[in-house]
Amino acid sequence: MRNTANSGFYKFLNWAAIALLVYSVLVAVGTVSGGFKLASGGSEGAKEIFAFATNPFIALLLGALATALVQSSSTVTSVIVGLVAGGLPISIAIPMIMGANIGTTITNTLVSIGHIRSKEEFQRAFAASTVHDFFNLLAVAIFLPLEIMFGFLQKLAEYLSHMFVGDADLSLKSYNFVKPLVKPAVGTIKDALGFLDGKMLGVAMVIAGIGLILFAVTALGKLLKKALVGKAKDILHSALGRGPIAGIGSGAAVTIMVQSSSTTTSLMIPLAGSGVFTTRQIYPFTLGANIGTTITALLAATSITGPAAEVALTIALVHVMFNVFAVTLIYGIPVLRELPLRLAEKLAQIGANNKPAALGYVLGSFFVLPGIIMMAVR
Template sequence: MSESNQNSLFSKATNWAAIAFLVYLVLVAVGTVSGGFKLASGGSAGAKEIFEFATNPFVALLLGALATALVQSSSTVTSVIVGLVAGGLPISIAIPMVMGANIGTTITNTLVSIGHIRSKEEFQRAFAASTVHDFFNLLAVAIFLPLEIMFGMLQKLAESLSHLFVGDADLSLKSYNFIKPLVKPAVNVIKDAVSFLDGKAIGIAMVVIGIALILFAVTTLGKLLKKALVGTAKELLHSAIGRGPVAGITSGAAVTIMVQSSSTTTSLMIPLAGSGVFNTRQIYPFTLGANIGTTITALLAATSISGAAAEVALTIALVHVMFNIFAVALIYGIPTLRELPLIMAEKLAKIGANNKPAALGYVLGSFFIVPGLIMMAVR
């Protein structure tokens, strides 16, 4: 074997070893957030008091959207939410937060589309392809959040499924959960490192460290996976988008699971749309698949939770999965609803192409200014 081949194999092995370590780090980080939240809040009663300002589902929705827009990663935010739910955050508050994360994650590909702003035609195509994701997620929330508030259907179904998978947490997880023994030593190291603090400050420090670790791990993991799988992902992207909606949705989910970032997946499509290789209607199903694929991170995070909290952590992760699957099935399955995001995206893109400051205003206003102002006003 030549020296260059050996170096290539070594580089690939090192890259995959780093990926495995970062997956472990995500599990440790979520466990740290969960443990820290319990210490800081004094259990479920304290958690309810801390999140009292977000008892309004609308505020929780905005909180999820704003947090995701700020860190540009729904994977990060949903992983944090899983940890917080395990620490006592009510599921009724966490569900709108998860829905908000779906809205906030669309900012990344919208920002990518602004890279085409020098060319009016390219920008219009790219902006339409990016904002169709925005409008789909907004429509999904407009339909499912009121239904959830009135009937709690996602929570009830997720609770039934999580109980089916977990069963009696005290019995099954002690016997079969192999995640806790893997992550507990690392979580204890972090806890010991901040033990010089007093009382609840230890828990707060653990939450901050856990969130920072999640942000670092998810961001770096996405970069390494893109490096490891970029060839496969690109080939899949080019070969699948034009084959119809089922292939597009499936491929979008598959690529997103590989790179663990819907932002990465959807951003890959924008240059293709801007250059005219694919139109918004062709890219639309692939975007919906990315919505489904990104739920893998929350499910992964839920595996790091053990004990009685495991079932509620899995519940919110399953809510994320079902919300995206049901939204795709309902909205894309009904022709009238299917067309709404396309019509709205194309109209907004036309306005943005003719008035570029309006496009920039849409990005800043929709994802940062308006949610921030509304949250402050409601609070």
């Protein structure tokens, strides 16, 4: 009886900590937004600060590199939402969001390296991990040029966000319970840094907010794994092999549960390496993880109020639509659907026969090449 009571108490503490960390993410995003406004002097200053990233390709690399470094697209997209609310132009933020999709694939690719001692296991695991890489690269190759030419994601997201928060009669602002909850904590952080002033205060708030996001998202992922990873594994096992729709839906559900696409995709790599499931079976589950991870940016957008609320929701919706449209288009067209699979299997074959080449792919694609290009352009 006592063990049952203790177990219930620890579960309560775990979920209380999860709630506190969700609140911390909201506070952190509000802090980044407020700090960026102070540091940049408004939207015009923000444009100057990010002038080096006005090239969409550089913004894409910045998003990919930042995500690869922190190994969390949830963290990077939350920061981007805060920056957009603080004045970062959406035209720069959209390629950054797309880059975050590319950078997040590094975690499961690193997990596959754990199978490197066995050639057969490594080939299966590396193929299952890099199919995510190639899908996201293909998605960006298709949608970034279309977005640059037509701006359809931004326009559609602006229309939808205006429906939710733009009109006085239909606005959700009057129902926004987040602002009164978040505002005191953001104010406390600002007051704690009150020995600084002007732009220095703004910079300090941005740094504090990013630090809090890093801590909160990382800790949240660990607690959610502890609370839900058993259920997530059950969903994974029951869904894989039941067809693409079940795989995509289950991948999204598991990612929403654990708040980490990296966790979702990494759970699958050992199963692929051991031969329990094929890359083709795991492929749809990976795509569902792309969709599920967008919930974090939507959550972050709820912490933004006032005139910036609409633009914050816009970039969060861009993240959702980019992933949903990419899955629909690429997986819906057989020729496109097969391309990431074939490229992943070919790369895995090369990597299994030449393991330094596999390591070179990971380091070069995610760190060295983006860093060199960005420094050269700057």
